[in-house]
Amino acid sequence: MTPGRSSEEDSVTRVARNWAVRMMRRVCPPSIYEEIEGDLIQRFERERATLGEGTARRRLTWSAIRFLRPGIVLRHQWNLNITSPTMIFNYLTIAWRIMRRNTGYTVINILGLALGMTGALLLGLWVTNELSFDQFHQDGDRVHIVWNREKQQGGDVSCWSATPRVLATTLQSDYSAVEQAVSYADYNDSYLFTVGDRHILKNTANFVDPGFLSVLSFPLIRGDVNTALADPNSIVLTESFARQLFGEHEAFGGEITMAQGEYKIPFTVKGILKDLPSNTDFHFDFLLPFSFIEKNFGRETNWSNNSVITLVKVKGGVSAESLGEQIRDLKKKNLKGEETELFLYALERNHLYSQFENGVPSGGRIEIVRMIGLLALILVLIACINFINLSTARASKRTKEIAVRKVTGAFRGALVLQFLCESILVALLAGIISLGAVYFLLPAFNTLIQQSLRVELTSMAFWLFLGITVLIVGLLAGGYPALYLSSLSPINIFKGGWLELGRNRIRSVLVVLQFGFALTLIVSTFVVFKQTKFLQQRNIGYDRANLIYQYLTGKLSVNFPAYREALLSTGFVTSVTCTSSPITQRMSNTSGMKWRGKDPGNNTVIERFAVDQHLSETMGVQIVQGRDLDLVKFPSDSTGALINEAAARVMKLDNPIGEIIEDSGQPWHIVGVVKDFVFTSPYRRVEPIVMQGAKVGAHMAGVVHLRLNGRRSIREAIDAISRVAIKHNPDYPFEYQFVDEEYARKFANEETTLAITTIFSGLAIFIGCLGLLGLSTYLIEARMKEIGIRKVLGGTTVSIVRLLTHHSLRPIVWAIVLFSPLAWWAMHWWLQSYEYRIHITWWIIPMAALLLLLMAMTTITFQIYKAANINPTATLKAE
């Protein structure tokens, strides 16, 4: 205790310094604070004497904390009684007049916000669509997909969702917790649909159990959910496929002939489905019942053939975890030597979270969705920063108004409300503009990202979302300016007090933030562009130009030798190879192949591919060892095989030629090794492939690749091939694909990412530059007198330009310094998702920085140049 001070004085300082009291002072309305503090002091004083220092202090703290209650905090009276409609109307009128008086400033503000909101709305629509995938199924929370989990040789755990057909029937009959279990198969095979004289060829067929339509909510327009697929020869069509087949005729109850290979089977249309929504991962034009296969080929009971997706609907009130536990070892029980465990994964998580790393869910598409959502936020933020900076920088224009309002009795709260009204008005105008823009831009955006997003103008949720966005943008953009402007003191203003114009630290920080985001986006655009080009230009190991493929339909597979000769004799085709699948698609894979010296623990998955002969000639694949398959010179090549270099490495065979590989009991002798070529994914390392010879059989070798003669016209070639095909197979239309186009389709995702990053980075930079333009224009205007004086005192144009440029560009340089590591790290993270990827070269960041500086310079140079050249008399004479 300080001597000479009375105990009362000491109590007062002790109370005033107490943290709880200080906190209370912040929230307590000033009009009642004094009496409360007085009461606290009085009580503390008394209790200190009776209960001692420590207890008194504890009780003081507690009492003060208890004052943080609505009854006290909400007594800020001015908050409640200024919201009269008249005042709001006055604020809006003033706001409107100010906006009209400063057209340039208003345009920059509204345009910036409108651009930001348009971008954010478009991205928001995409995000909403992604989040809605397969969320619309009734009782969707009870529907699960059965996944497999298996420990690999290296100790890693891999997961996949293909399961045996027999699983669904077993689950349905043996487990009481299962309400329904169905198989969903997506078979690659060609089916010819004939109705009258219409023929349509489909290359995928979807087989399901009858319960499929009740597990998932794809509504039927015609037909009954329970009986539509009950009959083995029934078929369910989607609305648009039915229209393609039947035209204007009634499809429901109609007869369809479906041909596969040599079979021709009649089916009756027992159901018409509403066209599938775009936000589902199930894609099909028609559904066939499994009972059809089972009636004709018998029930499949093989537990090792993973060929279907198994969907399980759990009974209400039963936990999926306990069912998952029960079925975990089902595969092991039914199959000797099987190591695979089963688990359930919710259908609703399938679209966004179906990536597994080492047996545990590790995100998936949700990461992209989050990134895009973040991008939308950043766009809005950049636009809001423009608004904030312009409003605070222009404060001096409003000071007189603020001072007059304060002197005539406006509380600070009223001024805050006024400025918020203004910013919400601006946000509202921007919102209306962006709504229009979204409406007109959406078709183009859809084409760009290959989606079919729609604006639900009739949905309350959409308008609510829009309203909330406008409100949030208004508050975000107007909040700080409102607090800043309303804090100005009228005395200072009237005395002509000096307003800090250029040195507002918050403003600089915001500009740094804005351009930091812009830098990050430029770097991302560069990296995404380079990575996409890198993938597209990857040496894929075969010549995809002038190469077409077609499915062997109808009589073509039987008459293949004659068809082949006829094609070659046209002179348009130089080489023909029959394969199991298009070279751009995998057929199947296995870890069960055997070879001499195979480590028994080695369960590397090897791709199967079937080739009859002339692989190198047709595809342009290089043979590095041995020779190509050739059935004329070496008839024994029907049991021959080619392997790629990756397979040779896996098998650790020093001289693979002549070695035997056994697959499902069939031995294949290796005749050659081919250079690695990209077979499945252009993002990954090349997988080991074993290409088995013609012995595979006609039913497996359903695709033919044709090497076109590069010296002849492609159009004529297609015409000639089509004539030959139709002559040999009159019942089927001639359909073909170019391998290069098919290959290019693998990059759809990258193209989308590239398009989104490019456009939205451009947008972000544009909005940022718009703000910079407004800000620098205003700051230069405010320094006109200074420039005039400098010139009068002998400052050169160059020195003034340097001064102003330095001032405007400093935050951008800071942005570059601070955000470069972030940009590098973000792109490093993105590239991790590619096995085959570029390294970020060091100069990408300096280049992006240079580009950013250049754009900023371009934006402000004209203003600065004009200012530096101004005649000082023009600015100095008026006072």
Added chain:
Amino acid sequence: MAREFLGEFEELVLTMVAALREDAYGAAIADEIQIRLSRDVNLSAVHVTLYRLEDKGYIKSSMGGATKERGGRRKRIFSITSAGMATLKAMREARIDLWKLVPQLKLIVG
């Protein structure tokens, strides 16, 4: 106009304002309640109730003079309005009327 009802604590505080007259301010009321009813009341509760009663028009307030005891902080002195007094009286009378309906002790014994 529907009559406004007072809560138990509100009535207590209102009565205290009426009783303490020139000395009716937050801390004093809290202390009085503690002394006379042995009821530990929180200071903030008293304050909030006083403000609420003022909003309802049962009491009015003015700032009193500063005293050294409170580090120079002034007190807000509350005084009961005629509306407040009327309500208080009405509540008291209503309660006495009700009390008369309760069978008295002597009747049970007798």
